[in-house]
Amino acid sequence: MILQVDNPVVEVHDLTVSYDRKPVLWGIDLTLPAGALVGVIGPNGAGKSTLIKAMMSLLPISSGYVRIFDQPLKQVYNRISYVPQRESVDWDFPASVFDVVLMGRYGNMGLFKRPRKADKDAAMEALEKVGMQSFANRQISQLSGGQQQRVFLARALAQNADIYFMDEPFAGVDIATETAIIQLLRQMRDQGKTVIVVHHDLQSASEYFDWVVLLNMRLVASGPTDKVLTQELLEQTYGGKLTLLSKVGDLLRRQEFPARETKVK
Amino acid sequence: MQEFLEFFSFADANIRYVTLGSVLLASSSAVVGCFTLLRKRALVGDAVAHAVLPGVCLAFILSGTKNPFILLIGAFVTGWLSLVTIDFITSRSRIKEDTAIGLVLSVFFGIGILLLTSIQHSGNAAQSGLDKFLFGKAASLIGEDLITFSVVAVLLLLVVILFYKELTLLCFDEAYARTIGYPVRALELLLTTLTVFAVVVGIQAVGVVLMAAMLITPAAAARFWTENLKVMLLLAALIGAFSGIAGAYVSYTAPAMPTGPWIVLIVSMIAIFSFALAPGRGWVARLLRQRRNRTQILEENLLKLLYQLGELKQDFYTSRSLSELLERRSIPKGEAISGLQKLKRQGYVKRDHQSWTLTTEGKKRGRRVVRLHRLWELYLTQYLHLAADHVHEDAETIEHIITPELEKRLLEELNYPDLDPHSARIP
């Protein structure tokens, strides 16, 4: 069940991504529709984060290409936003909530320019949307997990992008935050934005997303939620490891074999 | 040359002692360094080494003598204190480890320099020689000093042998060590103490500033030659010992030269040589391996081409011209010719005039590549649900790497198929 769409916002073609020469994602062919709330789901080590990082060129890819809005990534940086995993930064960093949210505006500001009033207003507005406006001057080291996640979300909102990549935004947050976040994501979708979320909880997946991508080293399924979250496809995703695949991957690493005979440009 | 012979004949008893001493000092710190390196705390040794200086100076100020025992105690106290301080800062504040190391290193050393210069300016005649601690002086290790430090070095080696098993586990898997009831805290303390002692004796050879090299560099070099910890310890000790001798020799022939930097230079060259040339892990070995892979890919591709042409014409043993081959697949001409010539030497192809023919051996190998290619394509479509038009490129690589065991597994999982996803026969 891999449904390809016409006029996709994200097009992934024959994408192979390797860590230290061992492929962790094999030949992914994927298209995602515009204005959808997409969940990327799979077991631990399935390559979920790797997939969205590769989509944003944060990782080198061994083969294939990614196009966003039918253009190479370099031309659409300002239409893309990213919410990294919460643990990926040092929350002891000397910065205030507002400083962090303002970072969302940096991409559009250009080199050497300082934030103007419009940028500050946009940042404040984004904070309001996540219900954190009263925390603007709070130091980030004093936030709870849920609040940290909201700040990251506000930063992405401040960017006013068209497509959002989110890495586990629901991990380790309280119920109130989770509800608030999902409501916000739905609003964004209703405004025509595309939101791609790495998610690990199967239970809530069917309720949250309108499109689901099932992943386990390879693409198992991609399509509307009700068609994808079937017993059979889930078994394919979570059950039965492809030992042969990982053995071949190990061989590639050990022998320092190139993942492709000819280098990707 | 004469000096060289004079030195290495070891006729002079003094030279014998100095050499023995340097070897012991350098190798004992190299051995301890292996454990700190594997524990990923290599740079901590740098901080300890710098922190030893104020201890030495304080011991001198308080005692007024240069008795090696007293200086050693002073060095030990501040060296230990520096490690405790680093642990304290990282556990009790939000300062990260690298900052704590840099902080302790520079501040302790600053205090040491302040005391040292203050002593020098005080005009105390007994102080001369304290500055040897900065850059080391192997040849001036004589009499009492030599005996003291050699005894400590031997003790260090003995302790490492005695606690080999425990220290190994501590470095490899601390959590596991704790669950099976090892006194992890005590072992950490032991390793800390060993590090401080190794530094205290090592600085006699290379001095405070470059002591980090004696802990880190031999261990890092040895790591490239072996996967076995015992061998690694032995190698590190040998590398340390060799540079120790070299240092003693430099000290002997050129008394004006600082010994420490020469020892460090030699040991660094050994390390860089190892990084580059060690078989297996070395950089050049890896480049060679990648080159070999490329040749293998080229050769197998040529055999595959010949086989595919044979398949097409249903005749495997007719000769094909080079242009016929290159028409099917673009390979740079020069590369193709040299590849074919190599295959000829190995007996996979025959050449007549401008054309090439498969031998039976060549046909067999070509067939295997084609088979693996098609099997892998089938595997990708069946198990990964990839579209048939997307599997070719991946199979182009994988066909060269599958081992006979994997081939067997592949056949089993695919249930001994006849056709590939493009409905071509699997030979």
Place this chain on the structure above:
Amino acid sequence: MNAFWIILTGSLVATCCSLLGCYLILRRMAMVGDAISHAVLPGIVIAFLLTGSRDSVPMLIGAGLLGVLTTFLIEFFHRYARVQADAAIGVTFTWLFAIGIILISVFAGQVDLDQDCVLYGEIAYVPLDLWITESGLSMGPRTVWTLSITTLLIILFIVLGYKELFLTTFDPAFAAAIGISTSLWYYLLMTAVSLTTVASFESVGAILVVAFLVAPPATAYLLTDNFKVMLVLSVLLGILASVGGYYLAVWLDGSIAGAIATVTGMEFLLAILFSPSRGLLIRRKQLQPV
């Protein structure tokens, strides 16, 4: 007057090192700073041999390049030869520093540097090396001029690149996702560190450069949660240490660089014990996350 020049020199070094140090410690790269500050030595000696002067632009550039090369070398050992990260740092800087010391000994006659000066500098002699114009006008010590220019450059760099440096330090993945090159800013930062090191080396030596790179920023980090305040505070702490260190050295008749490093350590000790917000000996209300 001498005291003034010496303290001014110390303060200038403190300013550039502490500013850059704030970024280094937040990137967990304090030891890379340590490595660069040792590894520029051979570059300085070689530039010295070639140009025969102390404060020339070629010397700054030549030796500065070696500092950047050090980061490349560490990267290379780590990534291509797969040496463990901390070991790569340790091997690289000790090796280059050893080469520097050997060069100094070999060319002892030609190079106006000695082993001790490399470690703790000759800040006491700064006022003696005056820049006298052709008309005979004394413009003050040469070193002060070199350091002033370096300090201005560093401040300019931080002001202009403030938001890029801030973002690539805090969250490099997000920076890359919105199209800011993390490696470009990384190497710019390392270039700034090497330039500063080279300019400061002769007057204060390797050890005080490391002390200024690490101690005042670490102290400021314990005192504030605001990055801009941290930058300013670390500069102030560095200047304070220069003043305090000078008088401590005069009192004990010892090395000024050593004394300044000692004072930076004392500042840190006070901060970790008595910082109003997180001092270990301060009784305070526990801040509750709301």
